[in-house]
Amino acid sequence: MxxxxxxxxxxxxxxxxxxxxxxxxxxxxxxxxxxxxxxxxxxxxxxxxxxxxxxxxxxxxxxxxxxxxxxxxxxxxxSWQIESLDELPKGRLLEADYYALLEKLSKEMSQISYQMTHQQKELMNYYAMWSHQIKTPLVALDLMIQLEDSPRKKELKNEIFKMEQYLDMMLQYLRIQSMENDFVFKEVSLDQVVKPIIKKFAPFFIAKDLGIDLRIEGIQLVTDEKWLSFILEQIIFNGIKYTKNGQITIKSEEPQTFVICDTGQGILPEDIPRVFEKGYTGLNGRGNQKATGLGLYMSKEIANRLGLEMSITSEVGEGTQVKFGWEQASQPENNGGLE
The missing domain is CATH 1.10.287 (Helix Hairpins)
Structure with a gap:
């Protein structure tokens, strides 16, 4: 109408x-x-x-x-394709001229798109090569620190660990545009995903004397284990960074939901609606000059593609809660790809 x-x-x-x-x-x-x-x-x-x-x-x-x-x-x-030009109605002289103009523009767009794709692949290959090369001196530094008998040995090892985390984040950020090709969906146990992460971050829990409370036994969901692990690493590591004392709690509140809670400094109410924006760091991030504003953005993007509903609630001085929910029937159907 x-x-x-x-x-x-x-x-x-x-x-x-x-x-x-x-x-x-x-x-x-x-x-x-x-x-x-x-x-x-x-x-x-x-x-x-x-x-x-x-x-x-x-x-x-x-x-x-x-x-x-x-x-x-x-x-x-x-969806626009260059072959679609053949479907354009043609008749009068001006229409034929418009057709020729569109055909020329579409060819130029295809060429530009090909060049951008090629440049993006070269950039990803370069960063992948660079990240593997930079890990060599990091491993050497780690070995050197292990041989040193220094009171700051643990602190130095933690800093090297952070550098490796940021390198991994950079690679995942480059892959996020085509991550669907990397999905392998299967039923996984949340407990089996979380425990290796806790073990990985154990030095930081010990250094800050933080407790960990896990109440996620029996939670099963259909997802990609590798990408889910990446999301949980970002959230748990954020909780560790902004929590001076107390604990990190991971628990199930309702069927097909779980929440990660910390007892940290919390997030200002005006920052909460924007925490998932790319590059947004908020008051906490501005206080921490190392913050990039990419961790939560990437986590939200990946969660959406995995079919997970991710939300944040927080109270200043009390802590932050990151909640995940899902419906088994609405899980993405793409189960191809390689790990």
């Missing part, structure tokens, strides 16, 4: 001048007949002959334009 109204308005604008021109011409003819004192019957016959012809031409024109309009609307709703 809305589309039909738009088309009627288009007809009124497009053909109003032609109708006005027709009435202007027959008006001039009427004046000519009047000045020459000609018979009005001849004038009436002229109108009776010309008006049906004009009306038929008008109907044909409207029908042709409506056909072209509907074809273009179907093309607009479809």
């Amino acid at each position: 809305k589309q039909n109204k738009r088309y009627i308005l288009y007809l009124l604008r497009e053909y109003s001048w032609q109708l006005l021109l027709y009435f202007f011409v027959i008006g001039l003819i009427a004046v000519t007949f009047y000045l020459h004192n000609l018979s009005w019957e001849i004038y009436q016959d002229a109108i009776l002959f010309t008006f049906p012809i004009i009306l038929c031409l008008f109907i044909v024109k409207v029908t042709v334009d409506w056909y072209k309009h509907t074809r273009l609307q179907r093309l607009i709703q479809k």
Whole structure:
């Protein structure tokens, strides 16, 4: 209905001048007949002959334009491909010119898209190579620290660990645009995903004297284990960074949900609606100059693609709660890819 109204308005604008021109011409003819004192019957016959012809031409024109309009609307709703140009309605000289212009632009866009894809692949390959190369001196530093008998040995090891975490985050950030090709969906136990993460971050729990409370036995969900582990690492590590004392709690509150709670400094109410924005660090992040604003953004993006509903609640001075929910029936159907 809305589309039909738009088309009627288009007809009124497009053909109003032609109708006005027709009435202007027959008006001039009427004046000519009047000045020459000609018979009005001849004038009436002229109108009776010309008006049906004009009306038929008008109907044909409207029908042709409506056909072209509907074809273009179907093309607009479809995903654009260069082959779609063959479906464009062609007829008049200007339409052929527009077709040639679109064909030229589409070829240029395809070439630009190919170049961007090629550049992105080269960039990913470069960063992948760089990250593997930079890990070599990090491993060497780690070995050197292990041989040193220094009171800051644990602190140095933790800093090296953080550097490795940031390197991994960078690689995952580059992969996030095409991560669907890497999905392997299967039923996993949340307990089996969380415990290796806790073990991985154990030095930080010990260094800050933080407790850990796990109440997630028996929770099963269909997801990609590797990417879920990445999300939980970001959330748990954030909890450790912004918690000076207390504990991290991971528990199930309702069926097909679990929540990660910390007793940290919390998030300001005005920051909560924006914590998932790319690059947004909030007051806590601005206080921590190392914050990138990518961890929560990436976690939310990945959670959405895994079919997980992720939300945050917080109270300043009390802590933060990150809640995950899912529906087994709504899990993504893509179960291909390689780990």
